[in-house]
Amino acid sequence: MRRVIFPAAAAVLAVSLLHAPPASADPPRKAPVAEGYGGAVATVDLEASKAAIAVLKRGGNAVDAAVAAGAVLGVTEPYSAGLAGGGFMVYYDARKRKVFTIDGRETAPKAMGPTAFEGIPFEEGVTSGLSAGVPGTVANWDVALSRFGTLSLRQALQPAIEVASRGFVVDQTFHDQTAANADRFKDFTSTAKLYLPNGAPPRVGSVFRNPELAATYRELGRRGPEWLYGGQLGKEVVATVKRPPLTAGSTRNVRPGLMELSDLRDYRALLREPTKVSYKNLDVYGMAPPSSGGSTVSEALNIMEALPEVGLHEYLEASRLAYADRGQYVGDIPGVPLDELLSDGFAKERACLIGDRAMPHPAAPGSPDGSYRPCAEPGGTATPVAKEGPETTHLVVADRWGNVIAYNLTIESTGGNGIVVPGRGVLLNNELTDFTFGPAPGDPNLPGPGKRPRSSMAPTLVFEKGRPVLAVGSPGGSTIITTVLQILLNRYEWGMSLPEALAAPRATQRNTAQTQAEPGFLDKYQAELEAKGHSFASNPEIGAATALEFLSRDRVQAVAEPTRRGGGSAMVVSSRG
Ligand code: GLU
Numbered sequence: 001m002r003r004v005i006f007p008a009a010a011a012v013l014a015v016s017l018l019h020a021p022p023a024s025a026d027p028p029r030k031a032p033v034a035e036g037y038g039g040a041v042a043t044v045d046l047e048a049s050k051a052a053i054a055v056l057k058r059g060g061n062a063v064d065a066a067v068a069a070g071a072v073l074g075v076t077e078p079y080s081a082g083l084a085g086g087g088f089m090v091y092y093d094a095r096k097r098k099v100f101t102i103d104g105r106e107t108a109p110k111a112m113g114p115t116a117f118e119g120i121p122f123e124e125g126v127t128s129g130l131s132a133g134v135p136g137t138v139a140n141w142d143v144a145l146s147r148f149g150t151l152s153l154r155q156a157l158q159p160a161i162e163v164a165s166r167g168f169v170v171d172q173t174f175h176d177q178t179a180a181n182a183d184r185f186k187d188f189t190s191t192a193k194l195y196l197p198n199g200a201p202p203r204v205g206s207v208f209r210n211p212e213l214a215a216t217y218r219e220l221g222r223r224g225p226e227w228l229y230g231g232q233l234g235k236e237v238v239a240t241v242k243r244p245p246l247t248a249g250s251t252r253n254v255r256p257g258l259m260e261l262s263d264l265r266d267y268r269a270l271l272r273e274p275t276k277v278s279y280k281n282l283d284v285y286g287m288a289p290p291s292s293g294g295s296t297v298s299e300a301l302n303i304m305e306a307l308p309e310v311g312l313h314e315y316l317e318a319s320r321l322a323y324a325d326r327g328q329y330v331g332d333i334p335g336v337p338l339d340e341l342l343s344d345g346f347a348k349e350r351a352c353l354i355g356d357r358a359m360p361h362p363a364a365p366g367s368p369d370g371s372y373r374p375c376a377e378p379g380g381t382a383t384p385v386a387k388e389g390p391e392t393t394h395l396v397v398a399d400r401w402g403n404v405i406a407y408n409l410t411i412e413s414t415g416g417n418g419i420v421v422p423g424r425g426v427l428l429n430n431e432l433t434d435f436t437f438g439p440a441p442g443d444p445n446l447p448g449p450g451k452r453p454r455s456s457m458a459p460t461l462v463f464e465k466g467r468p469v470l471a472v473g474s475p476g477g478s479t480i481i482t483t484v485l486q487i488l489l490n491r492y493e494w495g496m497s498l499p500e501a502l503a504a505p506r507a508t509q510r511n512t513a514q515t516q517a518e519p520g521f522l523d524k525y526q527a528e529l530e531a532k533g534h535s536f537a538s539n540p541e542i543g544a545a546t547a548l549e550f551l552s553r554d555r556v557q558a559v560a561e562p563t564r565r566g567g568g569s570a571m572v573v574s575s576r577g
Contacts, residue, residue, distance in 0.1 A: 028053075028571060032562040033499045035551065036572030040558035041065060042546035043395040044080075047168055048072040049569040051159035052397055055151070056573050062399040063091060063149040064156055066407045067141045069395050071160035071217065074137075075210060076168050078427060079177045079415040080393040080475065083220065083228070084237065085429040086136035087409030088287045089144055090274060090459040092468050094402035099276075099285045099461060100148070104140025104269040104409075105332075105452040106133025106431040111258040114446040117437040120255070125437065127184045127418045129241040129257030131430035133453070135228065137409060139269035142225045147271070148403075154221030161217045164425070167209035170202045173566040178202065181415040187250040190240075190420040191427070213425030230265040233424065237264070240421045240428065266450070277302055277342050280492060283463040287408075290332035293458025295341055296322045296481045301488070302347035307354060310493050312525055313532050316509040317354040319482050320363045323511035324382050325350075326481075328365035331444030332452040340368035348374055358533035361513045382511055392475030394459065396548045398468075398556050400573070404548070406459030406471045408480075458484045470498070472547035479516070482508040483543035491549075498549045498559045506542040509534075518542055544568065 030046040039056035043049045051072045052065035060068070066089070074082040081087075086106035092099050108116075117125055125131050145153055178185070178201035185191040186199075194210065195201070202208050220227055227233045241257035274285040275294030279301040286294025300322040304310045307318075330336055340346055346368045352375035353359060362382035392410035410431070417430035434453035436445045445454040456478045462470040470491070474483040483506060490501035505520030516539040517526070526536055544565040548558045554577065560568025 030567060030569045032560045032567055032570055033557065034570040034572045035555065035557045036575040037554055037556070037577040038573030039065070039397070039399045040548050040556040040570070040572045041069060041395065041397045042548055042558040042560040042568060042570040043069050043073065044393050044544055044546065044560065044565055044568045045073060045076045046569040047076045047163050048395065049571045051163070053571045053573060054159060056397075056399055060151055061149060061401065062397040062403040062405045063144050064151040065397045065399065066395060066405045067145055067149065067151070067156040068159050069397065070137070070141070070407060070409050071157050072163050073393055073395070073409065074426070075160050075164045075213060077393050078210070079181065080391055080411065081409040082411050082416070082426050083137050083216070084135040084421065084426050085409060085411035085416065086133065086431055087140055087407060088291055088293070088455070088457050088459055089140065089405060089407045090285060090287055090461055091144070091148060091405045092403060092461055093148060097466070099274045101272050101274045101287055102140055102143055102269055103272050103290065103452070104136035105290050105455060106136050106429055107263070107267060108133060108432055108435070108447050108449060108451045108453070109258040109260060109263040110449045111260070112432070112447050112449055114448055115438065116258070116447045117435060118439055120437065122433065122437065124253060124255065125433045126413055126430055127252065128255040128430070129244050129417070129419070130255040131417050131432045132241045132257050132259060132428045133431040134259060134263045134267045135237070135429060136267065136269055138220065138225045138228050139267055143269045143271070153224065157217045157221045161214045164210045164214035164217065167207040170204055170206050170208050171566055172204055174208070175201050175204045177414050181418060184252070184418040185415070187247050187252045188419050189245045189247050190422040191418055192247060194420050194425060210425045212423055216424045216426060228264065229267055230261060234261055234264040236421055236424060237428070240419060244419050245422055275338065275342065279305055281464060282469070282492065284488070285461045285463070286458055288338065289330055289336050289454070290452035291455040291457050292326045292330040293456055293481055293484070295330055295338060296326045297458050297460060297484050298342050299325060299347065300485055302342060302344065303351045303354070306344070306348045306351035310489065312507070313358070313529060313534070314354060315486065315489055316507065316515055316529070316534060317359060318351070319485060319509045320359065320511050321350045321353065321366070324363040324365045325368065327382065327511065329368065329444060331454045333444045336444070337368045340370055343368070345372035348372065356532065362511050391477065392457065393544070394473035394475055394546050396471040396473065396546050396558070398471070398548055402468070404461060404468045404471050406461055406473045408457035408459045408473050408475070410457065410475070456480045460484050462488070468550060470547065470549045472545060474543040474545035476543040478510050479508040479542050482506070482510065483545055487545060487547065498547055498557055499562070502545050502547060502559050503562050508539070508542055516542065541565070
């Protein structure tokens with residue numbers, strides 16, 4: 001499985017990846033559930049899942065397959081993911097029996113201070129050079145492959161190069177996302193040329209090719225990450241950020257960015273300790289700051305564990321409290337009180353506030369200070385939850401050796417900052433809008449030089465008796481956390497199978513006055529929860545999760561969404577053991 005152990009196998013793999021056999025007569029179809037052996041994958045997209053399975057079949061491991069699938073998503077889901085974005089990986093290494101996480105989050109340039117976004121309307125930040133963070137995805141792939149993979153970056157990018165060159169069939173989701181962005185895409189020459197050919201979004205059913213992105217991936221594979229982190233591609237990213245290619249006659253006020261080539265040179269993807277809590281008989285691992293995903297999912301689970309019973313009311317209340325603490329304490333700052341936030345003492349203190357009725361809005365944050373009394377007075381004032389939308393993507397892969405990875409990748413808004421790097425076929429991220437715009441004195445998530453904006457991404461691995469049993473994650477901005485939570489509760493509290501747990505209608509309470517919920521949730525539960533004092537707003541779709549579960553030691557069930565975002569793609573290496 002590893003280069004050092006099987007050099008001959010690695011050589012065969014390298015050659016065979018570069019000369020993939022032609023597609024079989026009976027091509028795989030998109031399905032939300034697959035069960036089998038030898039490795040499994042779930043992504044939002046058939047092409048990405050096929051790439052992961054092809055890598056696994058040829059002897060690559062879960063990390064190789066995740067990078068290959070992530071790079072394909074940069075082609076087929078370019079408004080959610082791409083090499084100029086960022087992400088987080090939570091990875092279980094079966095041989096080392098250890099969970100590793102990689103923080104490939106975008107980073108603020110050194111010139112960005114805490115007031116950089118003050119007074120700027122949010123929508124103006126969204127489509128700007130200012131919001132483009134130093135990209136982390138390429139460094140993330142590089143660290144993942146060199147630490148845990150068997151493929152080179154060049155090999156891992158091959159499937160994506162093929163898809164970008166031959167093209168993919170435009171579906172309704174891709175069309176609709178393009179149409180929703182058309183108003184700003186048309187304001188940049190490079191973006192309009194790529195995504196509005198003939199002045200309109202590509203038609204459903206047409207084949208969309210991105211030869212410039214194919215060439216960018218090819219060059220990246222040949223020259224290595226330094227091509228971006230200090231080399232020619234980096235120079236072009238900086239030039240685009242500083243002088244966005246505005247269409248003649250556009251009246252859009254596009255604020256330039258602060259990124260310099262030295263910011264790219266200094267970028268590092270970082271290995272971090274995962275978050276970990278015990279829940280029932282399980283251990284749950286997640287992503288530590290700068291993501292709030294791991295800490296908020298874990299705190300809410302801890303709070304619920306301290307309650308005598310857990311129903312939907314308790315789920316909403318525990319989420320509300322955990323979000324209050326997230327807003328007050330979690331960001332890319334030194335001294336986040338992670339151990340205390342995830343301690344049983346703190347959970348009991350918080351759980352005590354949950355009664356029969358919804359608590360008044362907003363819930364105040366607690367005091368994770370090591371000294372706990374059940375129902376102690378809350379410790380501060382609530383911070384509002386920033387606006388976030390349904391973007392980003394998540395994938396899971398398991399391989400035949402028992403390695404498992406949950407990988408969230410993003411360019412923040414659907415369509416990032418809307419600006420394609422001219423000639424390179426790739427959109428820039430606008431991840432720095434995840435910072436608090438301010439003024440907000442003391443907020444842990446204000447911008448700062450080299451700081452990473454707080455994320456909600458929550459790639460999560462669940463273990464029972466030291467063995468991985470489940471992997472899950474989702475897109476959806478700050479709703480990611482509750483989507484992951486609700487899937488875990490559906491599965492482990494309320495007895496659903498994993499496919500049922502993903503399909504079930506969702507609700508998200510993030511210390512907001514109203515709980516957002518999908519129509520299916522409102523139909524079933526609105527009346528009973530309103531009787532307890534909850535108030536709801538309808539949200540047509542929350543999240544687009546992917547997950548997998550070990551049904552036995554080597555039989556895996558991969559699960560994607562049956563309908564949200566047009567449905568996802570689950571696949572296994574072999575349906576027979
Ligand atoms: N920027 C978001 C985060 O890191 C992810 C993008 C999204 O899903 O909205 O939490």
